[in-house]
Amino acid sequence: MFNMTYDEALEHKKILNEKVDYYSKRLNEFPSSKIGLIDETVRNSKDYIEVKNNYEKSFSELRNFNSWFVKEFRRKRKSK
Numbered sequence: 001m002f003n004m005t006y007d008e009a010l011e012h013k014k015i016l017n018e019k020v021d022y023y024s025k026r027l028n029e030f031p032s033s034k035i036g037l038i039d040e041t042v043r044n045s046k047d048y049i050e051v052k053n054n055y056e057k058s059f060s061e062l063r064n065f066n067s068w069f070v071k072e073f074r075r076k077r078k079s080k
Contacts, residue, residue, distance in 0.1 A: 002065070002068055002072075006073055009069055009072070009073065012065065013062075013065060013066070013069060016058065016061055016062040016065055017062065019058040019061075019062075020055070020058050020059050020062050023051060023054050023055035023058055023059075024055060026051045026055070027051055027052065027055055030042050030048055030051075
């Protein structure tokens, strides 16, 4: 799947985490009700849809990477 050293993988993981954090913060900037629900007019806005899609895509990338990372570097992580 990925072809990188342990240090390269850690750097890539850091970048993916930052990307997820960025889009998560952007999602939290949208107004919500007292119980945390996003109004339907906001959910249907182009800006919200774009940020939500980017968040879901980056989260999926991170999840897939973490799955590979754990399997690939299991022994390396145990020795540290």
